[in-house]
Amino acid sequence: MKxxxxxxxxxxxxxxxxxxxxxxxxxxxxRWTNGKITLSLEEVVEVTLExxxxxxxxxxxxxxxxxxxxxGELGGQLILTFDEQNGRQLAASLLGREVGTDSEWSAxxxxxxxxxxxxxxxxxxxxxxxxxxxxxxxxxxxxMQDYGASILHQAVAAQxxxxxxxxxxxxxxxxxGESLKWNVFFVPTEDLLEKIEHxxxxxx
Amino acid sequence: MTxxxxxxxxxIPSAGMSEIIFTTKLDQACCIVGSCIALTLYHSRLGxxxxxxxxxxxxxxxxxxxxxxxxxxxxxxxxxLAAEGxxxxxxxxxxxxxxxxxxxxxxxxxxxxxxxxxxRLLGELGIPIVGEDLAGPKGRRVVFDSQTxxxxxxxxxxxxTTL
Numbered sequence: 001m002k003x004x005x006x007x008x009x010x011x012x013x014x015x016x017x018x019x020x021x022x023x024x025x026x027x028x029x030x031r032w033t034n035g036k037i038t039l040s041l042e043e044v045v046e047v048t049l050e051x052x053x054x055x056x057x058x059x060x061x062x063x064x065x066x067x068x069x070x071x072g073e074l075g076g077q078l079i080l081t082f083d084e085q086n087g088r089q090l091a092a093s094l095l096g097r098e099v100g101t102d103s104e105w106s107a108x109x110x111x112x113x114x115x116x117x118x119x120x121x122x123x124x125x126x127x128x129x130x131x132x133x134x135x136x137x138x139x140x141x142x143x144m145q146d147y148g149a150s151i152l153h154q155a156v157a158a159q160x161x162x163x164x165x166x167x168x169x170x171x172x173x174x175x176x177g178e179s180l181k182w183n184v185f186f187v188p189t190e191d192l193l194e195k196i197e198h199x200x201x202x203x204x
Numbered sequence: 205m206t207x208x209x210x211x212x213x214x215x216i217p218s219a220g221m222s223e224i225i226f227t228t229k230l231d232q233a234c235c236i237v238g239s240c241i242a243l244t245l246y247h248s249r250l251g252x253x254x255x256x257x258x259x260x261x262x263x264x265x266x267x268x269x270x271x272x273x274x275x276x277x278x279x280x281x282x283x284x285l286a287a288e289g290x291x292x293x294x295x296x297x298x299x300x301x302x303x304x305x306x307x308x309x310x311x312x313x314x315x316x317x318x319x320x321x322x323x324r325l326l327g328e329l330g331i332p333i334v335g336e337d338l339a340g341p342k343g344r345r346v347v348f349d350s351q352t353x354x355x356x357x358x359x360x361x362x363x364x365t366t367l
Contacts (some may be wrong), residue, residue, distance in 0.1 A: 038364045050222050067306050147236045150343020154238030154305045
């Protein structure tokens with residue numbers, strides 16, 4: 001992925017803006033996981049509601065997720081999703097333990113994943129805050145497990161209330177060069193999306 | 205954590221967002237909903253039915269497939285079933301979903317609005333709701349069986365139920 005710093009962006013496009021946010025989130029994740037996990041933005045696309053599941057290749061599988069609601073003047077949600085196996089491996093690696101075998105996640109494992117969400121969302125929001133000159137503060141994270149499609153649909157429903165198309169940032173996670181089936185869903189409210197679009201349009 | 209599998213998922217057609225599946229007597233259909241609503245209309249004597257994956261409460265002046273909005277999905281389903289001989293007077297409804305998965309669901313509370321819209325519209329048409337599983341913080345997987353009219357509901361970490 002090309003290196004992009006928000007400070008260097010004179011005329012940020014939507015891609016550049018989210019690339020910068022993802023790049024900083026990747027650096028933070030890399031530090032947090034001792035260099036094992038990185039992420040990069042593949043593309044920012046607008047799709048119709050009907051295309052979302054297919055576009056994101058998310059269906060009936062169970063996903064583990066860490067959810068942050070955005071607090072402050074503009075709202076939204078940032079959701080980090082993990083597949084079961086690799087989520088467990090990350091938690092075990094962070095805790096210096098063997099991979100858990102209980103069907104239920106322990107409080108410690110949940111905490112490790114929540115902290116991962118904190119680190120990623122903090123870095124992501126810091127870049128966006130600087131770019132759009134608005135305060136975006138992620139809430140304390142909470143841990144959930146649910147069907148992938150239900151998570152995705154709930155996430156885009158807020159955008160669907162006011163638009164027939166939804167903004168999707170397709171993000172690629174890698175662990176030591178191997179792709180992981182993880183995702184970041186950043187779902188701005190209408191006001192926040194307008195602010196982001198205004199920033200991008202004003203600079204073009 | 206695992207969910208109970210009610211049927212072989214590979215063989216069941218799934219209704220994506222805004223889709224409506226009309227079933228024949230031997231068919232099953234499924235969908236996964238969060239804040240959306242899974243609505244089934246069923247004519248028990250004829251064994252004809254349909255499953256809709258409704259995303260939003262009102263169409264207003266917006267475009268989209270009929271299954272996207274409650275106020276377009278329900279009349280469309282009623283008309284299509286009537287065309288198959290399943291008249292409105294013989295239909296019953298089951299509804300499921302309308303969750304608020306991320307905390308409070310935000311100021312818009314889409315799940316609540318969806319559930320209210322579907323219930324109101326069915327009431328206006330005089331279609332009885334004979335089963336419902338609404339609200340809460342979790343997504344649901346729904347399997348509709350048009351042989352029986354049953355709606356099986358799976359929630360992660362909970363025993364499956366049948367409406």
